[in-house]
Structure formats: C-alpha cells, structure tokens
Amino acid sequence: MDIYALSPHAHLLAQPRMVSPLVVQEAIQGRYQLPSQAQWQDIIEDSSKISGVDAKLIAAVIKVESNNNPQAISPKGAQGLMQLMPSTQTYLGVLDPFDP
Structure with missing residues (x-):
C-alpha cells in the first residue's frame, strides 16, 4: 500500500528509513563503525568547501535524510548519507553513494 496516496500528510507517519542489509551484516561481524563526530565534521567541512553549500545545511540534510548512516x-531506493536516487547519482557522476 502506498501510504503517500492516502493523505498529503501520510509521510509524517512513515516508518524510519530502512537500514542497509550490508550494515546489518557488517555490524554483526563487528566491522561496521560510523565515523567519529570529528570525522563527520571534517567530511561536512570538506563537502562545504567543494560545493559552496553551507556546512550547517549539509549537516542538517544528512541528519534528516539518513540519520548519519552512510x-x-x-524504501524508494534512495541511497547514502544524502539519500540520492540512482538517477541523480548517474546525473551527478556519483560512483559510490555509500562513500561519505
């Protein structure tokens, strides 16, 4: 069932984003680890300098879209920190959407 067809506000009731099966497998095997807060800040600052987009905006999008999970x-197929759809990845030349 497409909950978005029920109401313009149905998205507010949507389940949290699905966790990649790869993350689950790596977590079980003890290999998956999120970057530290300092590493996140460095990644965001570098992205801000490259793109010209404010670092606070990048951090906010990452938090909302993926909860800092690279x-x-x-459920719709968007991937990575900023939840890019595959067509957008192709358009932007993103080779690995899971690489922060």
Whole structure:
C-alpha cells in the first residue's frame, strides 16, 4: 500500500528509513563503525568547501535524510548519507553513494 496516496500528510507517519542489509551484516561481524563526530565534521567541512553549500545545511540534510548512516537505503531506493536516487547519482557522476 502506498501510504503517500492516502493523505498529503501520510509521510509524517512513515516508518524510519530502512537500514542497509550490508550494515546489518557488517555490524554483526563487528566491522561496521560510523565515523567519529570529528570525522563527520571534517567530511561536512570538506563537502562545504567543494560545493559552496553551507556546512550547517549539509549537516542538517544528512541528519534528516539518513540519520548519519552512510549505508542508508530508503524504501524508494534512495541511497547514502544524502539519500540520492540512482538517477541523480548517474546525473551527478556519483560512483559510490555509500562513500561519505
């Protein structure tokens, strides 16, 4: 059932984003580890300098879209920290959407 067809506000009731099976497998095997807060800040600052987008905006999008999970996959197929759809990845030349 497409909950978005029920109401314009149905998205507010949607389940949290699905966790990538790869993350689950790596977590079980003890290999998956999120970057530290300092590493996140460095990644965001570098991205801000490259893109010209404010670092606070990048951090906010990452938090909302993937909850800082670089392996996040949405039910609709968006991937990575900023939840890019595969067509957008192709358009932007993103080779690995899971690489922060």
